Amino acid sequence: MEALRRIACLIYPNVMSLDVTGPLQVFASANVERLRQGLPALYELSLIGSTEDPVATSAGLRMCVDQMWRQVDPAQLDTLLVPGGQGVDVQCQDADLLDWLRNAEPKVRRLGSVCSGALILAAAGVLDGRMATTHWADVDELRDSHPAVRVQADRLHTYDPRNQDGDAHVFTSAGVTAGIDLALALVEADLGRATALAVARRLVMFLRRPGGQTQFSALLTPEPSRVPRLAALLDWLPAHLGDDLSLEVLAEQARLAPRTLSRVFVQELGMGPGRYVERLRLEAARALLQDAQASISTVARLTGFGHPENLRRTFHKYLSVSPQEYAERFG
Structure with a gap:
């Protein structure tokens, strides 16, 4: 034995x-x-x-x-x-x-x-x-x-x-x-x-x-004191995730030149504005799926991904699971 x-x-x-x-x-x-x-x-x-x-x-x-x-x-x-x-x-x-x-x-x-x-x-x-x-x-x-x-x-x-x-x-x-x-x-x-x-x-x-x-952690908005040049923009973003959030739109909202905005994002957040917006949209989509508040196609539209396929690619990119799998496990 x-x-x-x-x-x-x-x-x-x-x-x-x-x-x-x-x-x-x-x-x-x-x-x-x-x-x-x-x-x-x-x-x-x-x-x-x-x-x-x-x-x-x-x-x-x-x-x-x-x-x-x-x-x-x-x-x-x-x-x-x-x-x-x-x-x-x-x-x-x-x-x-x-x-x-x-x-x-x-x-x-x-x-x-x-x-x-x-x-x-x-x-x-x-x-x-x-x-x-x-x-x-x-x-x-x-x-x-x-x-x-x-x-x-x-x-x-x-x-x-x-x-x-x-x-x-x-x-x-x-x-x-x-x-x-x-x-x-x-x-x-x-x-x-x-x-x-x-x-x-x-x-x-x-x-x-x-x-x-990473599927269990959250992208949290930093304290304003840590990102003084971006604080107002970061506070504005969550309510406009379904809008056009191109670099030019963000730069106009932040009252900075596009190249300056990109540089400030990297300096203060360690990532470019495009990636930050993508991660913010992902977090919003996760929250909606967890609370079972809407279908996957509706979540994709509300969070600025447009088509469910764009949402699926982003979920696989960062979380290695599909939105459907995520909703089934955490919804």
Whole structure:
């Protein structure tokens, strides 16, 4: 009989509870599926922390520590997961924890992070030279603070058992529920597609979600103080998405020459006016589809795309899903 594989998840004050419970539930459900098939459980789940005291998550829920990480022999772990949450910054300053993670990396079969837990692994140096992702809101911090990390902003996770488009040993996942996607991929590698699919069905999840994490983030209008020369124009745009928003029209509204406007957009927003308008229209279309307020053809017209095919191409360009798929999943 195959030995139990120990899956350990680090917990700490102000950890995101779903970053811990989501992935662990996938492994627990895989055990249930095996028991239904008359097979023994494969995974042993445990929570490790810096003390034996219960740990308060960012939601206020308390989790019990099974073992202090200082007492854990990493060689006895199959998979070690590092979740994210509001307490990440404190953990990134814990030299003892970072040393322990560096020591654990070559000893565990798999080392991964969920959400902003990637910042802890990066602080420990184990992501240097490796592909990594994190929650879309933390991508810039990961990229700026750890230039040796190959940041992939629009990935749900970077695990690949074949070591081709990702890493089978050290890997990361994006925001919150992407940790469930990661755990499903780990179960599929361990137990095959049929078991992973059974778990996904049981949890009412995609086995592999189409698209990346940009489909869950929003293009927010920046604070006026950050874009003083564009503030009035950016405030005007959302109410006129169905109008002609050519460069000349925008320049006239902003009272700037077209070339000047293009330069200011790049300087203050990091993109040209055409791309900004396209992204703004996309966000408006997403909101309408999520609220089921109109048909796809009506959404295309109201948001300035005109024809549904233009809307479809833009959805695939930025979100890797069709408007129909998006509406079915989020509407």
